[in-house]
Amino acid sequence: MCRHVPHFEKMLYDNPQLVASYLAAFQLTGDKQYALVARGVLDYLLRDMISYEGGLYSAEDADSEDPHSYTTAAGSSSSSSSSSSSRNSGSSSASSRGGGAHHHGERKEGAFYVWDHSEVVSVLGPELGPFFCLVYGIDEEGNCNRSFRSDPHSEFEGKNVPYVATQPEVAAARLGLPYAGDAAEAARRLAAARERLHLARAARPRPSLDDKIVTAWNGMAIGAFALASRALVSEPQVERLFPSEGRPPGAYLDVAQRVASFVRHHLWDPAAGGGAGRLRRSFCRGPSAVQGFADDYSALISGLLDLYECGGGREWLEWAMQLQAVQDQLFWDSQSGGYFSTADPASSDADPSIRIRIKDDYDGAEPTASSIAATNLLRLADMVPERPSPSSYGGEAAAAPEGPLMPYDEAAQRTLAAFAARLTQSPLAAPHMCSAAHMLSKRPVRQVIVAGPAAASDTAALLDAVHAPYCPDKVVLVLDPTDPRDMEFWRARNPPAHDMVTTHFAKAQEPREAIPATAFICQNYTCQAPTIDPVRVRQLLTQQATPGSAQPLLQHFDVKL
Template identity: 35%
Template sequence: DVDRVYMTFVQATTGGGGWPMSVWLTPQLEPFVGGTYFPPEDRFGQPAFKRVLQRIAEAWKNDREKISSQGANIVDALREAAKEQTSAGRIDAAILESAYQQFARTFDAREGGFGSAPKFPRPVTLNFLTRFQARNPDSDSGQHALEMVLLTLRKMAAGGVHDHIGGGFHRYSVDAYWHVPHFEKMLYDQAQLASAYLDAFQIAGDTEFAAPARDILDYIRRDMTSPEGGFYSAEDADSPVPVAAVADCRGESTKIGTHRAPLQKNAEGAFYVWTKQEIDNALGEDAGLFSFHYGVEEKGNVPAGADPHGEFVGKNILIERHSIAETSKFRSTGVPPVGPTGVSPVEQDSVEQCLAQSRQKLFSIRNKRPRPHLDDKIIAAWNGLMISAFARGAQVLDDASHLETATRAAEFIRANLYDESRQILFRSYREGPGEVEGFADDYAFVIQGLLDLYEASFEIRWLKFALELQRQMDALFWDNENGGYFTVTGRDSNILLRMKEDNDSAEPAASSVAALNLARLVAIRNDAELLARAKETVNTFARQLAHFPSALPQMLVAFDFLEGAPQQIVIAGNLRDERTRELLEEVRKHFLPHAIMLLADGDDGQNFLAEKNEAICAMRPIDGRPSVYICENFACKAPVTNVGELRRMLTS
């Protein structure tokens, strides 16, 4: 909104951007000077902030009219540039290979992730690569795409960026090894990473990917959910350091011969890090096994290069240094293994149980520490992402508690962040709804969450709500001239430019998510108008995609869905019938990114679906047996009634 407009100005006029940002405006809010950091004194060719203020004041006093005119011209130029940036064009399926190649060139084949330190998760990249693999499962590029995803997820799950004690993931890793994180936890990261791990579990069938997903969802339900059901936004990186811990740190620093850091009230990661002495005191005879597995060292395990301020001297950030098999061998021999371990599954299960008990002990101890500050705002967009994660978790992990959590959050949004009479979403809630109306991403992410919730519950109310929000999003944000969705409505006169987000970064762009939402709604409703809008949304960003396809991986997910042959998988039966549930469970075991699931139970939901999809009228159980109809673009194969035949069809 406001930040995006003026950051665009700073980037255009200085060649760079970032925070802190300083911009000077005319009374009409038009920018005429801007920059990022200005030092307190002249330094390295940078003028001091005071000097900048003096020069601007003098210029404003002497050339006010010229500056005002200049500001207006700048806004006009930015407006034209924004139009050109998202001018419509066309792309073809070759763009998917181009994006894959860009990601492959930056992939870290040893440690996972893309690029060098600092490393961010960027789940939208993983989303694209899993869909790319599903399109080309037997090709070299498809197999390599999956390898990139699985290695990245494995390395992150083992790394210090993963909170092994309390669950969830920290914001990013300052090093290339996922070891030393910036300890902030953001809701949008948890939501998207949970979904990425669930995708990997469906594809690979390995519980090592299910475990981090459960871990995230448990953390969010326990620590980040309001009593009313909405999800909080974030936990800070810093937290108060207990006096005893500070004294320990100073003692360790003295013994190790390092500089004694000053006492401080707050420190990065204070809630999460451990000394070797703390581990030994807490775990007793199990401390050695735990320390071997999680890389705990007497002098701390944080490399000096990743700790420039000496905050982690003598501290350990837990990271899985060894596999369960290696740790099992270490327990039996007392020696770090070299080569194959030869340990039995029973031995490995015993070690896993021991480590789990140790983590629980440390969790209880850690909960007595001062916690990081909780940002208890409830933001509509991020709640939409988290509803998706819980809805997907309910399906993939077959856990009804996740469906209950997703449902409560959706009900919270409808009751507290939605004006029924005006059909308007609000951005956030804290002790009551905020005054700021929702942005495009609020609508797009909530719609996505509702579509996932419908597929998890088959409650038609969520599909109806999604359609209602989609109509309103189109009315408020759609660019009738050039296509795509603006980020703001244009009703706030304080925002000079309506711009479109053209980058899928930590969060996907609203237009990227909206394009896939529209495509999914088309697969449900067979609506030509929605199909045209979905395609136009993608084509709006053709210029950006042609030059730098990896900038918009989530947009390419939508394009891939539209280019393929979307499937409708219709379950005909009553959900109270165990045979229906068995068929449904089989479908949910498979990674089917080009499919949507519908329920034909003879009730109101089926009647609503039939309004736009006549084929669903006739779908019913066969000879009293629940059935599954698999359709492509509404052309259906003969129904199946047994799990084995269904499995064959889904994997063929």
């Protein structure tokens, strides 16, 4: 049996990445359990990790006071988040929250989360107690000794860490419960048991909260909430099964917009950098003095592109383009390609305490700035191939020698080439970079255009269909033919998309407001017949993409390797 005892710290950067993985699994399989896990993670963030103004906190500590070891000591030592690096320390704090009366006891790893068998049965009673214990492997002697890897230091003797040991309907049958054979009812009873234990656990001292709001990690969360708002529309028979609250998927799009608005309002200074704008690294009762790092820009741009593609509005795409120009100015390596983590030491944006510029090449718990940026650049290249000059954003963004003026696709290829040795020798160390290389090999990717009034239900239905299947080799353009400003933007940035939509709507006899929203799916400069049918959209995007003209481009990349 593999280890099932985790490190109990909850980091914001882990959870959005997990949501993206579970959403992809749901899109590929249609298995409701994957959707339920994704919902549970997102609802946890909304329940315990979001600030009043909309930013998401960084972490909950692994340690907390053990309710079984209270003392009368005047205080207890506070453990710090071992995962937080020094560059996250701009203006952070760790605060204790809730959990009944304050006690002074020994702080232990996982004390807030582990259970005695007797506790579970006492809270849940004679029917739900044994049912929960059988499903989640809760034993009288504890379950942390089932593998030598689970508890190598014997920290959890006699304690239980719940994990799915038996499927609910199987457990109900073994116990002869009245809902044996009814998987849906067994799932409801199990959810009720989880909620009762959650309420009982609330009386324990909570782990400390790191209430710093980090730009990069909030960028990851923006993308996760946005993608969930569309992918989960396909979920059948949605109901509240704690910790999933059963929210309408559209509620997650509202959250993504709220988080993005927080970052723009509190962590973006549009006047800095001579008017080009600058990000701050973090916020804790005010923006930190630490300037944003390259990963703050990359992760936020990625989240904003997801938010735009899911129907959040063109404003997020335009901000992503502006952020990309600033990232290129501050961090681009004009000699070798790719992005340094910090600004040029000789520039006014440099932190004088940082003497060495690092260009990370390891996608660990957090992917590197260059890995995310490579995919961002490829997406932008197919969404807005007419890249605006940096001067259009104001300020002095044109000051950098190459980066800001380089076409998106060229910058992406140079970024991948910069990490060629890593990709060929240790690809497993750079999975996000491998994904970017795969996307490059698929170019030109499928371009999906959804044209319709922004607030119309048929536009939303087409967007739901676009994001229902797992289809990473695509970009999505959302055009509103009833909005002159929107159409003017696309006329300047993607003339073929603008012209195709304009021509199609010009042929109709009705006013543009009355024409149904329409989807156009194109690849290799060839488009399928326009359709207003969401089912047809799903069918087209579920089909395997044709190789098209990607091979010459891939060969060009291979030469650079």
